[in-house]
Amino acid sequence: MRIRNKAWAWQATTAGAVVAVLLWFSHNLSANLAIRGMQVDFAFLWQRSGFDIPFRLVAWDNSYTYGYALVVSGVNTLFAAALCVVLASLLGLLLALMRLSGNPLAVGFSRTSIEVVRNTPQLTQIVFFYFAVLQVLPPMRQSLQWGSGIFLNVRGLYIPSPSGVLWDWIVAGTCIVVLLVAVLWRRFSWHELPRIVVLPPLLVAGVVIAGFTASWELPALKGFNFVGGIRIPPELLALVLGITIYTSVFIAEIIRAAIQGIHHGQSEAARSLGLSSGQSMFLVILPQALRILIPPLTSQYLNIIKSTTLGAAIAYPEILQIFARTVLNQSGRAVEVMTLVLGVFLAINLITSAIMNAWNRRLALQGR
Amino acid sequence: MQAIGRVPVLGALFGTRLNAVISLAMLALMAWLLPPLFRWAFADAVWEAANRAACQAAGTGACWAFIRARFALFFYGLYPEPERWRADVGLLLLAVIGAGALLARRHKGWWLLALITVAPVGGGILLAGGVFGLKPIPTPQWGGLLLNVVISFVALAGAMPLGVALAFGRRSQFPVVRMLSIAMIEFWRGVPLLTVLFMGLVLLPLFLPGGVTVDNLVRALIVMTLFTAAYMAETIRGGLQGVAKGQSEAAEALGMHPMQVQVLVVLPQALRLSIPGIINIAVDLFKDTTLVSIVGLFDLMGVVTQSMKDPAWLGLAAEGYTFAAVVFFLACLVISMGGSLLERRYGQASRR
Structure with missing residues (x-):
């Protein structure tokens, strides 16, 4: 009985202290806001913003509201993060394979680049790509050119844009088929190969086939600017390059650890059953390595989403840059703006870890 | 073939x-x-030149003359030149006590105690001044690599005790304590560092009584400390889980108070197990101190970016950032080497 009382006393004291601090904060906050004649009010989200967002994937002009600016910048954040996740995974896989190849040159190159990249700050790498590489490129008229459709200059990278009815249908169709196959995988018991080995190439193949049917619009210099094609701004390029390279070395180490973590007896057993080296890799080693891989890979993907905020250093219009800088400066609503920005990142993090945890649980169960 | x-x-x-x-x-x-x-x-690099134009005339490669001309600025920021010996002595103090804690064969505890008391207090007095006839130097004049070292050290020293407390809190049998610890840890781990640095910049003054102004550096220090503490807590929690249950049971059987069991038996073994994780946190923290340049402090990155805007050395981004990258690379190497030394010395007992 006495122990129970003591436990309650402990908890009550802790809770009391936390509540007291929070009350003190909120008292100070309301006093400070009262001096400025303000109160916490989210109504400003419906006000006209009046500023431009230089890069966006959805409709925007300065007559849209502050609230909608959060959507536009949020889409920019997720777009950059998605690009980085795909590219960093591929580059990380390549570096890991080089490291495991046994070829002294490839091992040395992989080890050196991993050590250099992971011991220098990510911010240094991003601003290096932006200020030292992309901002010193030649102007429009002296663009670097590859083939007849790819141009690189100080204003960004210009690539051809595909269009056409057939292109639209084949791309949409491929996406639906890949999604269906992914969901129904277990039902058809196509478990000879792991999904992750089959689905991405399927998607790529579909897009390539669609590419042959599309009519490609090439960017072309008209007067002072390029017309047609797609422009990738240098801010996005630098951010994606910086995050991709930085994260890929961590992913490479994770993949290497996972593959080396599979007991040697597994591949020996596979060989003695008469499986070829490719079969033993894809059917025995990789499915097991994937299971070890997922938890640390998840935290790297979450790091990518968090790292997109570094875009604020080079003015890529992501959430922090647009919302915590432009909108906050214009509206002066510090509490509301920071609450929203922190809330968005917390939500993204919690949702991603929930999804990855669920996937991890399914994979972990599969083997038993 | x-x-x-x-x-x-x-x-x-x-x-x-x-x-x-x-x-x-x-x-x-x-x-x-x-x-x-x-x-x-x-x-093709140029090592000696008066400005950028002279550099370009002399060669087509890197203009390292820029780094040489701004070397002191990169290391001390705007810390006044006649007082720079104070920064040197402060860093030396930190290095000596740090090396002592790493290498000493006896009195390890005293060295560690000095590392978290003498080093920050002595270093703080030396850098800030205002007592013992030392000229006061306001924090906006602190800068360069000095600032990166100060922020990393303070955040790490502050995050250790906080992280231990949060790790114990998360394992506590009291639901209220456990919930609060989890909320604290997951909040700081769920948001990007840059976002919380912004929060410290714009929100912290609003949460304090009117008229209280907090130094920009102190705001960054508070945020970096709490951020690091959350990651530290998870690493130490991993260490606590790694200590065999028999250890605490044996200590209890010897009649030790539950508090003694945790502090004298479980925690030392847990910390020993978490050394690799703590070193990783220290390396990440040191690299992450560059983020304070985005919220208006002039650390090495901030000073480099600022120096590139100097008309005499306009736009030498490749040289400036390459230099910064090399400095951080070497510093991280030193931290990792110190870490493996720490692991060898303190991790030894568990291997026997």
Whole structure:
């Protein structure tokens, strides 16, 4: 009985202290806001913003509201993060394979680049790509050119844009088929190969086939600017390059650890059953390595989403840059703006870890 | 092919068809990358020049004269020149006590105690001044690599006790304590560092009584400390889980108070187990201190970015950031080396 009382006393004291601090904060906050004649009010989200967002994937002009600016910048954040996740995974896989190849040159190159990249700050790498590489490129008229459709200059990278009815249908169709196959995988018991080995190439193949049917619009210099094609701004390029390279070395180490973590007896057993080296890799080693891989890979993907905020250093219009800088400066609503920005990142993090945890649980169960 | 396979070096490079293809691809990549890099950084580089124009006249490579001209600025920021010895002595104090804690054979505890008391207090007095006849130097004048070191050290020293407390809190049998610890840890781990640095910048003054102004550096220090503490807590929690249950049961059987069991028996073993994780946190923290340059402090990155805007050295981004990268690379190497030393010395007992 006495122990129970003591436990309650402990908890009550802790809770009391936390509540007291929070009350003190909120008292100070309301006093400070009262001096400025303000109160916490989210109504400003419906006000006209009046500023431009230089890069966006959805409709925007300065007559849209502050609230909608959060959507536009949020889409920019997720777009950059998605690009980085795909590219960093591929580059990380390549570096890991080089490291495991046994070829002294490839091992040395992989080890050196991993050590250099992971011991220098990510911010240094991003601003290096932006200020030292992309901002010193030649102007429009002296663009670097590859083939007849790819141009690189100080204003960004210009690539051809595909269009056409057939292109639209084949791309949409491929996406639906890949999604269906992914969901129904277990039902058809196509478990000879792991999904992750089959689905991405399927998607790529579909897009390539669609590419042959599309009519490609090439960017072309008209007067002072390029017309047609797609422009990738240098801010996005630098951010994606910086995050991709930085994260890929961590992913490479994770993949290497996972593959080396599979007991040697597994591949020996596979060989003695008469499986070829490719079969033993894809059917025995990789499915097991994937299971070890997922938890640390998840935290790297979450790091990518968090790292997109570094875009604020080079003015890529992501959430922090647009919302915590432009909108906050214009509206002066510090509490509301920071609450929203922190809330968005917390939500993204919690949702991603929930999804990855669920996937991890399914994979972990599969083997038993 | 067969004959080549038996030669030591050539065999490893060209023994099989696949290996030969990889080797040729790697050789081509290096032939494409390394010579231009070498020419830029060394062969065509300019080491002595008065300004950028003179640099470009002298050679087409890197203008290292820029780094030489701004060297002191990169290390001390705007810390006034006659007082820089104070920064040197402060860093030396930190280095000596740090080395003592790492290398001492006896009185390890005293050295560690000095590291978290004498070093920050002595270093703080030396840097800030205002007592013992030392001229006060306001924090906006602190800068360069000095600032990165100060922030890392303070955040790490503050995060250790906080992290231990949060780790115990998360394992506590009291639901209220556990919930609060989880909320604290997951909040700081769920948001990007830059976002919380912004929060410290714009929100912290609003949460304090009117009229209280908090120094910009102190705001960054508070945020960095709490952020690091959350990650520290998870690492130490991992260490606590790694201590065999028999240890605390044995201590209890000896009649020790539950508090003694945790502090004297479980925690030392847990910390020993978490050394690799703590070193990782220290390296990440040191790299992350560059983020304070985005919220208006002039650490090494901030000073480099600022120096590139100087008309005499306009736009020498490649040189400036390469230098910063090399400095951080070396510093991280030192931290990792100190870490493995720490692991060898303090991790030893558990291996026996």
